Amino acid sequence: MGLLQLQTKRGISLDVPQDEVIKAIGACQWWLKGKWLKDKKKKHPIQKLFQSSDWSSDVELFLIGSSILELRKHGTDKKAFLDKRKEFLGEQRGNQVGYLFELLTALLFSMGGNKVELLPASAAGYDLDVKTPDDISIQVSCKVCQPSNEYSKIITYAEQERDKFFAAYKKLGVHGVNCVIERVKSNGSSTTPFLQYHQYKSMIGKSLFQPYMVQSENREMMGIFSKSPLPSNAFSFSRKYPSYSFVLSSPINTEHELKRLHSQIDKANKGFKKVSDNKKLNLTVIRLPHYLSVKMAKGKIEKEFNKGRFTNTSAVIGIQTHIVGDENGESVKINTAFQMIINPSAIVPWPIGKGALKMVQPLGSITTETPAFQIAGQKINNECYVYSDMNESIVVPPGTSIGSSNIPGLNQIFEYKGMDLAINAFKIPSEFKFL
Structure with missing residues (x-):
């Protein structure tokens, strides 16, 4: 499947057609119930987001809603979303952020032309089943390395x-x-x-x-x-x-931050071990904190792979999103940095000769390095x-x-x-x- 191939759907700040934004926000209301989202007495982060009117809130809601719409269009049933709602609405910050990252990751794969199945909250080992147009099956674990x-x-x-x-x-x-x-x-x-x-x-x-x-x-x-x-x-x-x-x-604190990254990769690897299947690839998609460069994260993961560690993991994709401006200060947009690291010691090796894994980032620009x-x-x-x-x-x-x-x-x-x-x-x- 080769290395990661990326493209953008549109390069924007948030000049998305209004009907697309309305549909996406409507999907958020469908999933989390409009009345609850508008309740000012509650303090859940998604309520604050919904009740805010700034540009960044619109971006978040557009991405969440677009993920729901895309997955529903490709067959993910209503029950899969409802199963996750209880977990997402809980007080555990990790569950809130983690599930939203699952949605975003599913959107990236689905828009890339892959078939994506959102697993129920009770599923053990990983989060998404992905099948490429070449009929290659991938088990995807979504991890968030939150600020320390x-x-x-x-x-x-x-x-x-x-x-x-x-x-x-x-x-x-x-x-x-x-x-x-x-x-x-x-x-x-x-x-x-x-x-x-x-x-x-x-x-x-x-x-x-x-x-x-x-x-x-x-x-x-x-x-x-x-x-x-x-x-x-x-x-x-x-x-x-x-x-x-x-x-x-x-x-x-480089040592501390890289240990935290190591821990997240290790958790995903242990999850894959529980559901080992020699016919499926195991891919960890991890969201990096904004201050840890993609280059440094890639170097750490490569070192671990070269030591023969994480053998249940076929590859890792690091993702990191920033708000960036051009050198003239004339525009602001979202930039997402991606890096894919293939594990040469994996039990199920990545099939490099069978084309690229396609993903599409719905907003902004893409790079392979963290912006300066x-x-x-x-x-x-x-x-x-x-x-x-x-x-x-x-x-x-x-x-x-x-x-x-x-x-x-x-x-x-x-x-x-x-x-x-x-x-x-x-x-x-x-x-x-x-x-």
């Missing part, structure tokens, strides 16, 4: 630093400040304070005249403070609302945990077209001279981080 505790610790730490920065920024009453903090090296879960409140205040003040760089006493962290350039379509920064950006990055991350215009090639909080509040001439934000994560406030405010929030990531 190490990532959560860094985000909590970053929020504390952001709060000190923002308090100092607000006290000074300035407009348009950038703060980029980079942890030069990772030392596990250390959350040593970078600067005190009064130091943030001093650095912000100095940055109004020229870019200013400061280093922590232990030389572990570096901060760059600078003044934001005023957008070309603005009279000035708003004096009522904040304009700033705060970004903190930290190298990932940029901080203050500089590409960061190393894997990093990243936290960002960005606001832009500007005064613009009446009649200015505001469109939609083209910077992921940026909250924009437009203040028309002599007119009301217009708010444009582009919040990323969404509730499920694009499944």
Whole structure:
């Protein structure tokens, strides 16, 4: 079957025909019941998603609904969805995210021309039965490697630093400040304070005249403070609302993250062992956390395969989704990175000479590498945990077209001279981080 062959159905932000979006959202209502989705007293993530109106929520709902429609069209019966509903509506976050990833994976295979059967919740060993047009049977295990505790610790730490920065920024009453903090090296879960409140205040003040760089006493962290350039379509920064950006990055705990990846591949491999069938291929499709590059994940899996491990697994496909913008900042889209790693030691080897396994990504673009991350215009090639909080509040001439934000994560406030405010929030990531 050769290597993975991919193509896109459409390259979009979300310029999907309206009738397709309506049908997809209708499918979500059919599966989870419209009345329940609209209940504001409930706190399930899918309810928050349904009740939100931002671009990212539309993407999530479109993908979920499209998966349901595609599977129903190709014969998956109603009972298969209803069996999963109880599990999905439970309080276990892993079940919620895991099942949605099953749906997305099923959609990728089905749109690629393969026959896909969604297995019931009680099925042991794997999640999907896939049959290719060449009549090759594949047992698919869907795994989600969710963000780690190490990532959560860094985000909590970053929020504390952001709060000190923002308090100092607000006290000074300035407009348009950038703060980029980079942890030069990772030392596990250390959350040593970078600067005190009064130091943030001093650095912000100095940055109004020229870019200013400061280093922590232990030389572990570096901060760059600078003044934001005023957008070309603005009279000035708003004096009522904040304009700033705060970004903190930290190298990932590589050993810890790769162990977590290993664990997920191992779980899938043990599942395949329970249902061993020498006539079927065993494929693990794993969603990688956004901060672990596809290249690093591929290298780890290849090393394990070359050591003769995971022999019940014929191949692994790593999937990772990001929101990306072009270099000119003129467009935003979804980008999905794919890598397929074939196991040379597998009990059921991948049939390389029998054509490619076809999959279709329904939204955005596809790559074989994780897109480069940029901080203050500089590409960061190393894997990093990243936290960002960005606001832009500007005064613009009446009649200015505001469109939609083209910077992921940026909250924009437009203040028309002599007119009301217009708010444009582009919040990323969404509730499920694009499944």
